[in-house]
Amino acid sequence: MDLIAIRKIATFVEEERHxxxxxxxxxxxxxxxxxxxxNPxxxxxxxxxTPLMETLKPVGKEMAARLIAAMGKRPEEIEGYGKGAIVGAAGELEHGALWHVPGGWGMREVLGHTKAIVPSSKKIxxxxxxxxxxVHHVNAAYVRSHFTAIEVRLPDAPRPAELVYVLAMTSGARPHARVGGLEAGDIKGEDGQR
Structure with a gap:
């Protein structure tokens, strides 16, 4: 039995001008x-x-590449990232946790320059x-200017025996970020935190 049967892929990009x-x-x-x-x-x-984690790695990588292309950016222009999962009612929360490795790995493979842990959320x-x-900064989790979240909702998903796996990226800080803390230009890049 194949572990993965993709029903659909949904990509959303927004441009905040003001x-x-x-x-x-x-x-x-x-x-x-x-x-x-x-959801197998x-x-x-x-x-x-755990077999699903390894099987999902190419999916995570393809999704990351697809998102960067849709955003019209080069990998080095991505400054923020995050991931998440919604598990249909016939599954368990742990099935969403399976996305931690392939979602984060996929983005790291495509971005090629990240050090910070990829923040995540999951729910049934x-x-x-x-x-x-x-979402937070790709190289230092303590950069407050990049703390944000992006809401995702698909009207027809998840069905009870489905999974929705999500990747999110941003090209920079919140507009007019001014709450102090570590600045992106001051990242040391040694431990993914500062």
Whole structure:
């Protein structure tokens, strides 16, 4: 049995050109890509679910490449990232946790320059369930200017035996970020935190 059967891929990109105050020099580009697929472990308890993680790695990599292209950016222009999962009602939260490795690995493979852990969220849901994907700086988790979230919602997913896996990226900080803390230009890049 094939572990993966993708029903659909949804990509969303937005361009923020103004946020009160003066217009920024360049718009902030924010994007998400979501894959809706079968949950091979839905409907009952399966002890070893880890085979799906390895099978998902090429999916994560393809999604990351697709999102960067949709955003019209080069990998080195991506400054923020995050990931998440919505598990249909016939699955368990742990099926969403399977996305930690392939989602993060896929983005790191395509971006090629990241050091910070990829923030994540997961939940159980039904058709139209929304999820907020946390985002922070790709090289230093403590850069406050890049703390944000992007909401994702697909009206027809997840069905009970489906999974929705999501990647999110941004091209920069929040418009007019001014709450202090570590500046992106001051990142040391030694531990993914500072």
């Amino acid at each position: 946020e009160f105050g003066p217009p920024p020099a360049a718009p902030l580009i924010r994007g998400t890509v979501a894959v809706v697929m079968n 472990y839905a409907g009952g308890y399966v002890e070893d679910i 849901g039904t058709l139209g369930t929304s999820i907020d994907i946390p």
